[in-house]
Amino acid sequence: MTSIDQVLQKIDQNKEKLIARLAEAVEIPSVSGDAAYRKHVFEMADWLKAQLEKLGATAELKPLGKQNLDGQEIELPPVIFSDLKAKTDADKKKTILIYGHFDVQPALKSDGWNSEPFKLVHDEKTGRLYGRGSTDDKGPVIGWLNVIEAHQQVGLDLPVNLKFCFEGMEESSSVGLDDLIRKHKNDFFTGVDAICISDNYWLGTKKPCLTHGLRGITYFKLRISGPQADLHSGVFGGMVHEPMTDLFAVMSKLVTPQGEILVPGINELVAPLTSEEAQRFDNMEYALTDLHSATGKDVAINDDKAKTLMARMRYPSLSLHGVEGAFSAPGAKTVICASVIGKFSIRLVPDMKPEKVISLVQDYVQKEFAKLGSKNTVHIEGEGGAPWYADPNHWNYVAAAKATKKIYGVEPDLTREGGSIPVALTFSEELQKNLLLLPMGRGDDGAHSTNEKIDISNYIEGTKLLGTYLHEVAAAS
Ligand SMILES: [Zn+2]
Incomplete structure (x- = not known):
């Protein structure tokens, strides 16, 4: 019998190939905020479309029209709508909508990078992969492709139907995306049972988390x-x-x-603090020294861990x-x-x-x-x-927690973020479905910063986590 365990084993065996796939994506400098790089965002959309089609998914590039950037009228990069149904019992299986983005923040070696930002560098000593987009958000987006490929290699059907919505303007305010979601909520987005976004990070560097709120x-x-x-x-x-x-x-x-x-x-x-919530903040893996090192100096208002976390999250x-x-x-x-x-x-x-x-x-x-x-x-x-908040007791979260336990051997922290990902709110409100933020990378990955990285273990185990999540979600009710 083929099972998820064989998929996980296959992902391990594919390791070098999966790193090479990420390297290919990082080499396309798909910076959305700079008109001079816009053609590479289109190139990245084509690359991703081809990858999805190779895996048997349909993939359509949805044009968004033009925008004015630095005084120039230029074409917005397309959003990719992609569908991949399970081969058997598709109409009985759940449909999970996956969102991710294929554009990146600007990066120049002269900003202080130790290596070329648009070349994936494998640092053997630390087990890290350095490169712009490695963790935000090319690693996670490609993680989903890796999962589908491994299923096909071992001859295991997908446990759920998948829909993908990948955009190329996330780092530039997601221009046009909200309208596109509203426009297609009754066609492309119908039949979605739950939503998953892998585009944030663990709170620290050791313990995985699920994120269910954004300010x-x-x-x-x-x-x-x-x-x-x-x-x-x-x-x-x-x-x-x-x-x-x-x-x-x-x-x-x-x-x-x-x-x-x-x-x-x-x-x-x-909203008043519940005892269930208070407990979560007490349990969270975090130390005030994490805050001190992030700010470079002890300027913390509180010396209590839970109070400090609540100040950021709730x-x-x-x-x-x-x-x-x-x-x-x-x-x-x-x-x-x-x-x-x-x-x-x-x-x-x-x-x-x-x-x-x-x-x-x-x-x-x-x-x-x-x-x-x-x-x-x-x-x-x-x-x-507005803020966004999802019920962490929903089956979507319960499934993700089980998947995390299976891959990492620990119960994930249930975190909320201090910042905003506006598309999370749009999807939740328009589709009225539970949305889960399932991070792949660590809190010190340096997304948006110089020397952005993803640890190989997070990329490989994170890929396994995404795959296991799909199986747990299929079994959940
Ligand atoms: Zn991102």
């Missing part, structure tokens, strides 16, 4: 306008209301140095980002700025709605400004996206 964000621009033009403080200082003084006064009322949000009503929007945070129009060059210019824009954001968690947060902040800022008794004027605008 949302609201971003604010607070403008204080005063005189018609910049003034000289020697001539006008003391005679006029100064926009920068007003701005600092208002911004100082937003958050304390301990990270406490001062806008009334915000903290009340946060509570909102307010950060001040900058002041547009302020004097920021070296030197001692004695200017009174005519108009300044303070920028800040609030990361959102369930049950915070962006519109509600924006209106609370606007009201509060207007009230605080009114207290100043200034003749300057204030204007505040905000925009944002």
